[in-house]
Amino acid sequence: MMSKRVLVILGHPSTDSFCGALTERYVEAARSSGHDVRVLRLGALNFDPVLRDGYKQIQQLEPDLHNAQADITWAEHLAFVYPIWWGGIPALMKGFFDRVFLPGFAFKYREGKAFPDKLLKGRTAHLLVTMDTPPWYFNWVYRMPGLHQMRKTTLEFCGIKPLKTLTFGPLLGSRSNQREAWLKQAQEIASH
Numbered sequence: 001m002m003s004k005r006v007l008v009i010l011g012h013p014s015t016d017s018f019c020g021a022l023t024e025r026y027v028e029a030a031r032s033s034g035h036d037v038r039v040l041r042l043g044a045l046n047f048d049p050v051l052r053d054g055y056k057q058i059q060q061l062e063p064d065l066h067n068a069q070a071d072i073t074w075a076e077h078l079a080f081v082y083p084i085w086w087g088g089i090p091a092l093m094k095g096f097f098d099r100v101f102l103p104g105f106a107f108k109y110r111e112g113k114a115f116p117d118k119l120l121k122g123r124t125a126h127l128l129v130t131m132d133t134p135p136w137y138f139n140w141v142y143r144m145p146g147l148h149q150m151r152k153t154t155l156e157f158c159g160i161k162p163l164k165t166l167t168f169g170p171l172l173g174s175r176s177n178q179r180e181a182w183l184k185q186a187q188e189i190a191s192h
Contacts, residue, residue, distance in 0.1 A: 012082055
């Protein structure tokens with residue numbers, strides 16, 4: 001197995017969460033397998049998550065966001081660990097994408113073309129997603145909006161290829177043995 005440059009992004013604002021535990025387990029397993037790993041914990045970054053003027057005006061990137069872009073550029077593989085809140089990704093994570101995945105960095109429109117160039121091509125991703133809704137219900141009744149948003153309209157739009165998505169839930173009322181089984185799943189996919 002070839003060693004990869006892996007960036008793990010914790011999209012939950014708190015490291016003291018099950019998403020935080022999944023992140024730590026994924027990082028440990030990836031490092032143990034010989035991968036070069038960096039971690040971004042969005043709740044620890046100092047940045048304004050609001051794209052104030054859309055793309056009409058350039059909003060200066062804070063140092064933490066410059067560093068995040070450098071880490072994304074460096075990475076061959078990304079792992080996103082986040083909860084589903086209100087059917088989608090947390091506001092902090094959405095704000096991170098709004099501010100970091102900018103035209104000229106993540107994509108670029110060309111005159112006369114309907115779809116942009118995908119500037120983050122060549123990278124792969126894992127999604128590790130927690131929820132209180134039973135995953136089967138989220139899939140069949142809600143139609144997985146928070147997963148489609150990430151896979152299709154964010155990652156694939158920029159050229160990042162999602163390889164595997166793991167959903168963990170319902171977290172509410174789960175027992176410690178179930179949580180440990182979920183942590184082992186995160187460990188297994190990080191080992192490859």
